[in-house]
Amino acid sequence: MxxxxxxxxxxxxxxxxxxxxxxxxxxxxxxxxxxxxxxxxxxxxxxxxxxxxxxxxxxxxxxxxxxxxxxxxxxxxxxxxxxxxxxPVDHCYAGPGDVICDVCTGRKNKAIKSCLVCLANYCETHLKIHKGHRHKMVNSIGKLQEKICSRHKKLLEFYCCTDQQCICYLCRIVDHRGHDTVSVGAARTEKQTGLQQRIQQREKEVQELREAVESLTVSMEQRRRQQLAAGRAI
Missing domain, CATH: 3.30.40.10 (Zinc/RING finger domain, C3HC4 (zinc finger))
Incomplete structure (x- = not known):
């Protein structure tokens, strides 16, 4: 056909x-x-x-x-x-970590696209049916509704460092104009780097504390032996 x-x-x-x-x-x-x-x-x-x-x-x-x-x-x-x-039968079932199709019933198929209008995820088969609506589609996104601007219905693609919140490109132009903004990816990388640095600093502090405890233990043991030796001499 x-x-x-x-x-x-x-x-x-x-x-x-x-x-x-x-x-x-x-x-x-x-x-x-x-x-x-x-x-x-x-x-x-x-x-x-x-x-x-x-x-x-x-x-x-x-x-x-x-x-x-x-x-x-x-x-x-x-x-x-x-x-x-x-x-057509779609056997691309969703596995651990995959975004699942919101339309599938029973065993869920893996979603390949997300609709920014319907705020729903679609597998390959259901996407073919949904394409007739000509909505804005993007690669599948997990927890889609949490990543859409509730005001403008756009993806939260930026992070406002001034207000410390995720925003869409319309928010960036209108409400956060002149603010210090970066892409969500850059903000995530920066946070991960900062977290890693804090972890390393904490590990260093723990190691220093451990060494201090060991040093104190050795010092106390030496002092105890000295006291025992002095007692025998008397």
Whole structure:
């Protein structure tokens, strides 16, 4: 099939199971899922009382009522009759230290990109589905929400030495103009260097204390022997 056809057909795959939509439902934010898939996701969120869209992460304080999207179901049926090939399988499972895909259910795949709009991480397969949104994507980032400016929704790429906080490039231009700022990487390297120096200094102090204790112990032992010798002489 042509590449444009693949991109069009991907819009009718459920981003949870990666298969063609079954009993498609569309949630309030506009994204569509299989009825059973989205119900399964929200069943796991019942304890928190806040429900979210697996793709854009929009939250709903009340569980949305789901209704079958009849028009979308008809389109999917036409695609099935056109013998659409099965969804590709991604076996790149996440390992220790890997950033995991926020959309995968069950065993998580390794995320390769992070969306700065949705604040979510995507594996290779889910990324193909998400690309239709044309959002700003970067290489996968662990704990993504902690590394995004809450005001400007940009990456915290700089560290303000004046205010001692991480900032984005818009903060640097507007709120921290004229401040002493460096890249986050440079700040991290400087802190690591300073930490290493403090560790070395502490090790030196411990060694000096150990030598002082040993010297005092030897001195006390010599004095004890001298006292014993003087007692015998009397």
């Amino acid at each position: 042509a590449e444009s056809g693949d991109l069009h057909e991907d819009q009718f795959r459920c981003s949870i199971c990666l298969d063609l939509l079954k009993d498609p439902v569309t949630v309030n934010c506009g994204h569509s899922y299989c009825m059973t898939c989205i119900k399964g996701c929200w069943d796991q969120e019942d304890h928190a009382g806040v429900y979210s869209c697996p793709q854009c992460r929009q939250t709903f304080s009340q569980r949305p009522v789901l209704g079958r999207n009849t028009m979308l179901a008809e389109v999917v049926e036409k695609l099935k009759k056109a013998e659409l090939p099965p969804a």
